[in-house]
Amino acid sequence: MPNEGVKLVRRCDPKAPVELPRPTLERLPVYHRVIAAAVEAGEDYISSAELGRRLQIDEAQVRRDLSIVWGKGKPGLGYEAAELLQCLEDVLGFNNLSDAVLVGAGRLGLALYHYPGFQTYGIDIVAVFDSDPAKIGTLLNPGDKYSSDHQVVLPLDKLGDLIRRMRIQLGVVTVPADQAQGVVNIMVEAGIKAIWNFAPVTLVVPAGVMVRNEDLVVGLATLQYHLAQKMDIKSRGPEH
Amino acid sequence: MPNEGVKLVRRCDPKAPVELPRPTLERLPVYHRVIAAAVEAGEDYISSAELGRRLQIDEAQVRRDLSIVWGKGKPGLGYEAAELLQCLEDVLGFNNLSDAVLVGAGRLGLALYHYPGFQTYGIDIVAVFDSDPAKIGTLLNPGDKYSSDHQVVLPLDKLGDLIRRMRIQLGVVTVPADQAQGVVNIMVEAGIKAIWNFAPVTLVVPAGVMVRNEDLVVGLATLQYHLAQKMDIKSRGPEH
DNA sequence: TAGATTGTTAATCGATTAACAATC
DNA sequence: TAGATTGTTAATCGATTAACAATC
Numbered sequence: 001m002p003n004e005g006v007k008l009v010r011r012c013d014p015k016a017p018v019e020l021p022r023p024t025l026e027r028l029p030v031y032h033r034v035i036a037a038a039v040e041a042g043e044d045y046i047s048s049a050e051l052g053r054r055l056q057i058d059e060a061q062v063r064r065d066l067s068i069v070w071g072k073g074k075p076g077l078g079y080e081a082a083e084l085l086q087c088l089e090d091v092l093g094f095n096n097l098s099d100a101v102l103v104g105a106g107r108l109g110l111a112l113y114h115y116p117g118f119q120t121y122g123i124d125i126v127a128v129f130d131s132d133p134a135k136i137g138t139l140l141n142p143g144d145k146y147s148s149d150h151q152v153v154l155p156l157d158k159l160g161d162l163i164r165r166m167r168i169q170l171g172v173v174t175v176p177a178d179q180a181q182g183v184v185n186i187m188v189e190a191g192i193k194a195i196w197n198f199a200p201v202t203l204v205v206p207a208g209v210m211v212r213n214e215d216l217v218v219g220l221a222t223l224q225y226h227l228a229q230k231m232d233i234k235s236r237g238p239e240h
Numbered sequence: 241m242p243n244e245g246v247k248l249v250r251r252c253d254p255k256a257p258v259e260l261p262r263p264t265l266e267r268l269p270v271y272h273r274v275i276a277a278a279v280e281a282g283e284d285y286i287s288s289a290e291l292g293r294r295l296q297i298d299e300a301q302v303r304r305d306l307s308i309v310w311g312k313g314k315p316g317l318g319y320e321a322a323e324l325l326q327c328l329e330d331v332l333g334f335n336n337l338s339d340a341v342l343v344g345a346g347r348l349g350l351a352l353y354h355y356p357g358f359q360t361y362g363i364d365i366v367a368v369f370d371s372d373p374a375k376i377g378t379l380l381n382p383g384d385k386y387s388s389d390h391q392v393v394l395p396l397d398k399l400g401d402l403i404r405r406m407r408i409q410l411g412v413v414t415v416p417a418d419q420a421q422g423v424v425n426i427m428v429e430a431g432i433k434a435i436w437n438f439a440p441v442t443l444v445v446p447a448g449v450m451v452r453n454e455d456l457v458v459g460l461a462t463l464q465y466h467l468a469q470k471m472d473i474k475s476r477g478p479e480h
Numbered sequence: 481t482a483g484a485t486t487g488t489t490a491a492t493c494g495a496t497t498a499a500c501a502a503t504c
Numbered sequence: 505t506a507g508a509t510t511g512t513t514a515a516t517c518g519a520t521t522a523a524c525a526a527t528c
Contacts, residue, residue: 020465023495029461033440047509055442059509060497067511075510076504092461093468107354111347112456121457122464169467193470194463200273202295210466212459216352217361219452221269221332223434224362225260226450227409228333230433263519287485299485300521307487315486316528485528492521503510 024065029121030055031065032088039081047078094122099166100196103183104174105130105138105153108198112172113140123170131156131179156183163190172196173203264305269361270295271305272328279321287318334362339406340436343423344414345370345378345393348438352412353380363410371396371419396423403430412436413443 020028034054038046048066052059066073070087073079089095102109102125112118113125128140130153140151154162162168171187173180173195180199187195194210197203203211260268274294278286288306292299306313310327313319329335342349342365352358353365368380370393380391394402402408411427413420413435420439427435434450437443443451 021495022462025462025465026458028465029457030442030455032461033457034442049509058497060499061495063509063511064496071511073510074504075502076508078509091465091468093464094461096468098464098467107347107351111351114347115456117457118460121460123460170463194467196459196463202270202274210463212463214454214456214459215270216355216454217269217273217357218266219436219454220358220361220363221272221334222262222265223410223436223450223452224333224338225265225268225331227338227434228331228336261519289485298521300523301519303485303487304520311487313486314528315526316484318485483528486526488524488526490521490523492519494519495517497514497516499514500512501510502512504508 020068024068027057027061027065028069028088028092031062032085032092032094035079035081035085035088039085043081045074045078046081046084048073050078092122094120097122097124098170099124099126099168100170100172101125101127101129101159101163101168101187102172102174103129103156103159103187104176104179104198105132105135106174109172109174110140112174112198125172126166126168127151127154127162129154129156129159131175156186159183160186160190163187163192167191169193170196172198174198177201260308264308267297267301267305268309268328268332270297271302272325272332272334275319275321275325275328279325283321285314285318286321286324288313290318332362334360337362337364338410339364339366339408340410340412341365341367341369341399341403341408341427341432342412342414343369343396343399343427344416344419344438345372345375346414349412349414350380352414352438365412366406366408367391367394367402369394369396369399371415396426399423400426400430403427403432407431409433410436412438414438417441 031051034051035046048059048062051057051062063073066079066084069091070084072083097119100123102113105128109128113128118125128151130136135153136155138153140153163171169192171184171192171194173183175183177199180197180201181203184195184197184203184205188205188209192209195203195205195212197211197213198216200215200217205211271291274291275286288299288302291297292302303313306319306324309331310324312323337359340363342353345368349368353368358365368391370376375393376395378393380393403411409432411424411432411434413423415423417439420437420441421443424435424437424443424445428445428449432449435443435445435452437451437453438456440455440457445451
């Protein structure tokens with residue numbers, strides 16, 4: 001059986017750079033979104049100028065980004081939309097579904113758990129944990145009578161075992177700030193390789209474990225700052 | 241009454257730069273968090289080295305950032321923690337509470353609405369809207385029998401009026417992507433000046449209105465990319 | 481005073497933008 | 505072929521880091 005365990009066939013041929021610049025990486029899912037819409041709408045080709053227009057990104061930037069990951073645009077035509085979409089999905093890992101655990105069954109955690117789109121992006125939250133006895137055992141899909149899915153919130157002390165047993169690589173952290181590092185220690189010890197952190201703390205993890213912080217206060221603060229600036233300017237009168 | 245409408249007294253004396261570099265602005269709330277904890281813990285002074293250590297930020301970076309907004313650190317001692325905290329709160333606008341509206345009473349919207357900390361950061365969500373008749377009229381604090389607060393989800397067609405009446409400047413958007421631009425149009429038309437957008441779309445707004453996108457897929461995609469990279473390296477064997 | 485840590489200048493690094501020859 | 509749009513090189517811009525004189 002020489003075909004078992006063979007390398008995944010890639011339906012497109014992305015370049016595999018040692019390291020993608022972070023700003024470029026963060027724009028790729030945005031390109032993906034627009035190109036998916038274009039393919040859906042039956043557009044065959046899309047140009048860097050058009051992508052830039054729809055996303056408010058400089059068109060040279062778009063070309064540079066896409067040439068890093070793909071570089072198969074057709075001069076005079078643009079990018080073949082379906083192929084480019086496929087390529088972005090390969091690069092971003094949307095095509096191989098990876099299991100994830102989520103810890104913290106509060107409102108935000110459950111909102112993420114129920115987010116319908118995540119499967120599209122290659123992640124499947126297979127278990128939800130909490131340390132609160134009042135939450136443990138709670139049904140995750142209560143209203144859904146016809147669902148065959150009777151998942152419940154699991155106790156935190158089962159977290160490590162499950163990660164190990166299922167060889168889970170991705171952990172979502174939606175616990176309060178003071179509990180986050182403890183949860184992350186368990187995750188890391190059990191072999192987690194990437195952490196999506198919604199707790200407002202700087203987590204300490206060993207090299208090789210990646211943390212992505214989604215600190216909502218940062219976004220809020222930038223908006224507040226701009227509002228305050230505007231008020232300031234106003235209150236100083238029009239001569240400024 | 242010459243003292244009415246007088247300029248807000250600032251208990252610290254932040255510099256007021258024309259424009260703060262964006263990366264610096266985004267680090268300020270993070271400094272704020274750590275310094276708040278330090279003040280809480282009774283620390284009088286904190287150094288750039290200590291801040292950098294706790295936040296995994298280069299200490300020269302910390303000094304540069306703080307010198308842009310404040311620049312009153314004491315050589316040999318560090319920064320007076322309580323004063324610096326006050327300064328950051330002034331700069332970030334945490335001290336003047338501004339009203340906000342939230343549109344989209346789904347799980348994410350309600351999670352944000354209930355987030356306990358937002359008042360600390362100067363924002364108060366005074367109303368929640370939705371276009372779904374099943375949600376309109378729903379109590380926002382159902383479990384809370386003793387609350388004097390009987391707020392309900394309001395119909396979307398009251399949005400513009402309320403913004404105008406209360407002169408609200410900040411709008412939170414947690415509706416599905418295909419409804420976001422419509423909601424934003426109403427907001428902008430009614431005078432909103434800053435939008436905190438959780439819908440995965442590029443919004444079109446006039447100059448002078450600021451949009452902050454919190455596109456969760458971006459974070460997810462960067463994690464997926466790194467996991468995929470690691471797998472790739474592994475599957476290519478140790479000689480790579 | 482001696483030791484520590486700041487604010488700032490200069491050097492480095494990396495990302496964005498402009499321009500254009502190559503090419504569909 | 506003529507027109508359009510790519511990928512890439514060079515120029516610009518801005519942010520990070522290193523180093524150190526000033527100073528608490």
